[in-house]
Amino acid sequence: MPAPKVSFEFFPPQSLDASFRLWETVQALAPLKPEFVSVTYGAGGTTRKLTHEAVETIHNHYQMPVAAHLTCVDATREDTLKIAHSYADAGVSQLVALRGDPPKGSGGFCAHPEGFANSVELIEALAETGRFTLRVGAYPDRHPEARDDQADVAYLKRKIEAGATSAITQFFFDVETFFRFRDRCVKAGIDAPIIPGILPIDNWAKVAKFAAGCGAVIPAELHESFARAERDGRADLLSTSLCAEMCSDLIDGGVEELHFYTLNKPRLTRDVCHALGITPDVSLQKVA
Incomplete structure (x- = not known):
């Protein structure tokens, strides 16, 4: 089995301790030679400045292409495009263009009166600049706001037609959920790469909460398996085994690239990558 291409997602730090964790994660995973790494926005664009700082630091000091998340939330069109152009001016040419999560407690997404109404409008405007490679989100399990499974496929097609060149899925x-989604996309005429998003399970309770919020369906047996593993002190072993097996099955099914949601904790992601035959480049282990 050939080793897959990989990419990693980080989130910007909001404290000194979190900053140390981010840079330790970046340094630990850089030797695995990712195709790119991405840096997220917080809900409601709350980490906009921190995201920009993290993106520029990774771009300037690490040998990894970096993609900045950019959302529509709580910003005018002018301000959003100003941020995008500042990335391009700094040499960052990849963006992950998303509608974005609304601020907590807001009751749902509400477009800024002078902002982009949705991710399709954002993608169209970014594509018109001619300065970016654009990636977008996709949902193998139904998005909480989608009326049915096909609605997610139809909306992804609109984003690709607006100018995106690839999609990264929710975890x-x-x-089989991913393969069914991929088949629906192919049937709909989507030919852009769809990269599966992989979340190594560092903390089952937190992951289950994430899943409930984004609509990811949890097989009943996972609850039982992690309950037993945590009692026996084998949760990390179970997580690595399940994640590596899932990645191996995806590769057997024709997947060539995997995107890992690291949560700024490198160990499980690194262990899974090693299990998949992705060997570190020792010359990059001290690059900073």
């Missing part, structure tokens, strides 16, 4: 727990 999922069943490879």
Whole structure:
């Protein structure tokens, strides 16, 4: 089995301790030679400045292409495009263009009166600049706001037609969920790469909460398996085994690239990558 291409997602730090964790994660995973790494926005664009700082630091000091998340939330069109152009001026040419999560307690997404109404409008405007490679989100399990499974496919097609060149999925727990989604996309005429998003399970309770918020379906047996593993002190072993097996099944099914949601904790992601035959480049282990 050939080793897959990989990419990693980080989030910007909001404290000194979190800053140390981010840079330790970046340094630990850089030797695995990712195709790119991405840096997220917080809900409601709350980490906009921190995201920009993290993106520029990774771009300037580490040998990794970096993609900045950019959302529509709580910003005018002018301000959003100003941020985008500042990335391009700094040499960052990849963006992950998303509608974005609304601020907590807001009751749902509400477009800024002078902002982009949705991710399609954002993608169209970014594509018109001619300065970016654009990636977008996709949902193998139904998005909480989608009326049915096909609605997610139809909306992804609109984003690709607006100018995106690839999609990164929300995490999922069943490879067949991804394959069914991929088949629906192919049937709909989507030919852009769809990269599965992988979440190594560092803390089952937190992951289950994430899943409930984003609509990812949890197989019943996972609850039982992690309950037993945590009692026996084997949760990390179970997580690595399940994640590596899922990735292997995806590769067997024709997947060539995997995107890992690291949560700024490198160990499990690194262990899974090693299990997949991705060997570190020792010359990059002290690059900073």
